[in-house]
Amino acid sequence: MVVLLAVVVIGGLVWLVRLYRGGTRTDRARTDGAGPGLPGRPLGGKRVAPALMSQGRIDVRGLTKEYRGVRAVDDLSFTVEPGRVTGFLGPNGAGKTTTLRMLLDLVEPTAGTATIGGVRYADLDQPIRRVGAVLEAGAAHKDRTGRDHLRIVCQSAGIPLARADEVLGLVGLGAAANRTFRGYSLGMRQRLGVAAALVGDPQVLILDEPANGLDPEGIRWMRDLLRTLAAQGRTVLVSSHLLGEMAQLADDLVIVAAGRLAAQGTVASVIGSMTWQSRTLVRAPELEKLAAVLGGDAVVTPSGDGDAYITGADAVAIGDAALRAGVVIHQLVTQLPDLEAAFLELTAGKAAIR
Amino acid sequence: MTALLDSAALDQAGDTGTTLARLLRAEFMKLRTTSAGWLFLIGFIMFTALALTLNGFGNHSLLYPQQGLVSPAQALAQAAHARSPAGVAVMAASMMTSGQQFGVLFALLLGVVVVTSEFANQTAAVTFVTVPRRTTVIWAKVAAAACCGALFWLVGTVIAAVATPPFLYSQHVSASLAGWTVARSVTLNLLAFVAWGVFGLGLGAVLRSQMASVVAALVVYAGSFGTMVVFNALYNLFHQGWMLGAPVIGPAVASEVMITSGPAFPYAPPGWVGGVILIGYTVALVAGGVVLTRRRDVI
Numbered sequence: 001m002v003v004l005l006a007v008v009v010i011g012g013l014v015w016l017v018r019l020y021r022g023g024t025r026t027d028r029a030r031t032d033g034a035g036p037g038l039p040g041r042p043l044g045g046k047r048v049a050p051a052l053m054s055q056g057r058i059d060v061r062g063l064t065k066e067y068r069g070v071r072a073v074d075d076l077s078f079t080v081e082p083g084r085v086t087g088f089l090g091p092n093g094a095g096k097t098t099t100l101r102m103l104l105d106l107v108e109p110t111a112g113t114a115t116i117g118g119v120r121y122a123d124l125d126q127p128i129r130r131v132g133a134v135l136e137a138g139a140a141h142k143d144r145t146g147r148d149h150l151r152i153v154c155q156s157a158g159i160p161l162a163r164a165d166e167v168l169g170l171v172g173l174g175a176a177a178n179r180t181f182r183g184y185s186l187g188m189r190q191r192l193g194v195a196a197a198l199v200g201d202p203q204v205l206i207l208d209e210p211a212n213g214l215d216p217e218g219i220r221w222m223r224d225l226l227r228t229l230a231a232q233g234r235t236v237l238v239s240s241h242l243l244g245e246m247a248q249l250a251d252d253l254v255i256v257a258a259g260r261l262a263a264q265g266t267v268a269s270v271i272g273s274m275t276w277q278s279r280t281l282v283r284a285p286e287l288e289k290l291a292a293v294l295g296g297d298a299v300v301t302p303s304g305d306g307d308a309y310i311t312g313a314d315a316v317a318i319g320d321a322a323l324r325a326g327v328v329i330h331q332l333v334t335q336l337p338d339l340e341a342a343f344l345e346l347t348a349g350k351a352a353i354r
Numbered sequence: 355m356t357a358l359l360d361s362a363a364l365d366q367a368g369d370t371g372t373t374l375a376r377l378l379r380a381e382f383m384k385l386r387t388t389s390a391g392w393l394f395l396i397g398f399i400m401f402t403a404l405a406l407t408l409n410g411f412g413n414h415s416l417l418y419p420q421q422g423l424v425s426p427a428q429a430l431a432q433a434a435h436a437r438s439p440a441g442v443a444v445m446a447a448s449m450m451t452s453g454q455q456f457g458v459l460f461a462l463l464l465g466v467v468v469v470t471s472e473f474a475n476q477t478a479a480v481t482f483v484t485v486p487r488r489t490t491v492i493w494a495k496v497a498a499a500a501c502c503g504a505l506f507w508l509v510g511t512v513i514a515a516v517a518t519p520p521f522l523y524s525q526h527v528s529a530s531l532a533g534w535t536v537a538r539s540v541t542l543n544l545l546a547f548v549a550w551g552v553f554g555l556g557l558g559a560v561l562r563s564q565m566a567s568v569v570a571a572l573v574v575y576a577g578s579f580g581t582m583v584v585f586n587a588l589y590n591l592f593h594q595g596w597m598l599g600a601p602v603i604g605p606a607v608a609s610e611v612m613i614t615s616g617p618a619f620p621y622a623p624p625g626w627v628g629g630v631i632l633i634g635y636t637v638a639l640v641a642g643g644v645v646l647t648r649r650r651d652v653i
Contacts, residue, residue, distance in 0.1 A: 105486045106479055106652040122486040133483050141388055141475040148387040155380040156484045158371075163363035196480065201364055 405453025465554025503551030559643025578604030
């Protein structure tokens with residue numbers, strides 16, 4: 001009976017081993033002669049069929065998440081369109097990560113819906129083939145190689161394991177494929193996260209702070225990659241704290257503060273929505289005297305460090321008035337609104353709420 | 355969908371079986387590609403070898419009681435009992451399940467690691483984004499933990515099966531390893547290893563924290579034997595007969611009761627009671643783990 005039992009257990013284990021090996025063997029056979037995938041090939045400019053465009057639209061409606069009575073996300077609604085890079089901005093604790101996790105069914109909303117192509121993430125057929133996500137740079141087992149990490153993702157999703165090498169090559173980690181995650185720099189970890197997101201060749205990409213820890217070359221690489229992916233018709237939603245980088249990268253912006261929508265639109269429209277369109281920074285020892293001689297439309301606002309911002313009068317008018325009044329001017333700088341200024345104005349007073 | 359990034363691999367993707375089968379393969383891959391699983395297996399092999407050696411010395415002293423420790427008459431009676439067909443069968447069964455009592459700890463802790471390493475290494479989000487069917491993910495882990503338990507059992511049993519016949523021969527006794535007593539112990543030992551592996555998985559799924567789960571597993575296991583002390587003390591106070599068998603509510607005691615030929619301790623309930631209690635705990639933990647995994651946010 002012991003022998004019989006041992007035979008049954010050994011048989012079972014052999015079956016499991018064959019089950020496991022079967023997958024890899026088939027994958028090897030499938031890729032024979034197919035090469036490593038994308039060596040040196042730039043991302044192509046293929047366009048997505050119009051039918052796929054609607055499948056790539058992200059729609060957030062009335063999304064709310066409460067944690068013990070605190071609203072991390074509060075009745076948030078916005079839309080992210082395919083073929084564009086949408087920057088998702090907000091101060092620390094604004095609810096960006098919670099929103100992205102609700103979109104990916106990792107966090108259950110208290111109210112509202114988040115859909116991709118009109119379907120909840122959990123209800124998508126083969127979700128990894130539709131949506132790729134970069135959530136955390138440290139999201140891999142420290143003792144596992146980059147290749148094995150991706151092969152496990154492939155295995156779980158029913159994608160041939162050879163795809164792991166393709167995406168490793170795509171993100172420039174081919175040479176580090178067999179190094180353990182422990183030995184990866186932060187930039188390499190970000191690249192591995194992007195590789196995992198691209199495994200299923202998804203129509204939609206959701207990236208939470210993907211540029212954190214990247215060096216200038218890495219940031220440029222990430223920008224080029226995301227722009228190319230959007231140019232192919234994919235939906236790219238990317239959260240970031242790097243406003244200068246976002247100004248270069250994004251087509252559209254969604255700005256949240258204290259869990260609520262602060263602004264949405266193209267980068268130009270968000271910047272254009274500011275209360276001032278041009279201002280002049282003035283450094284002068286007698287600001288009160290200068291303010292008195294300026295015309296009626298000019299508004300002088302102290303900057304807080306002894307200088308002042310003046311709107312309603314340009315640098316030429318201010319200089320002429322100062323000359324007439326005999327006021328000494330030490331500095332006169334014309335400032336145009338930029339994303340940082342718009343972001344700070346839109347989120348003013350809300351950054352420290354939590 | 356047309357591959358937007360040209361891919362030979364994706365172009366040739368085919369049917370790879372059910373989600374559960376794919377996830378089970380992925381779980382084996384996770385175990386194979388980190389050192390923890392291998393270290394547990396090596397540790398278990400070393401522990402089994404040590405347990406076999408110690409068990410061999412113990413059985414030798416039963417067969418050949420040392421003069422001076424017991425009276426000559428007692429020594430004769432003890433040796434005669436040990437050499438009887440029933441005594442030799444029990445001895446063979448104990449050899450074949452050497453180290454079982456603590457060997458199952460390896461299955462228990464590996465079961466804990468199978469699920470908690472996902473949270474310790476922040477890979478849970480990757481796993482659940484890849485396959486958002488959380489119940490299926492947990493079932494795959496249950497199957498993987500059960501397989502690990504069965505593998506430990508197989509390795510331990512093979513080592514014991516290699517070592518036991520030469521030992522019995524060297525002691526000038528013989529017993530069939532295919533006899534009922536041995537077969538029963540070995541079979542129930544398999545059940546114990548599988549149950550403890552799944553028990554650990556369920557515990558880890560409920561607690562999520564690797565450190566807390568490992569400590570809880572060890573406390574539950576070691577603490578189970580504390581029930582013997584507690585209920586003996588209660589019996590001495592209240593003299594209720596059921597209190598003598600009550601320690602079986604401890605999972606590790608239940609496991610002992612299940613696999614031991616004859617009473618595991620005086621007034622122990624029948625073996626099936628131990629089996630039902632151990633499996634009951636395991637099912638309850640897995641059910642709790644599934645419910646909590648479905649409801650919890652992955653942050």
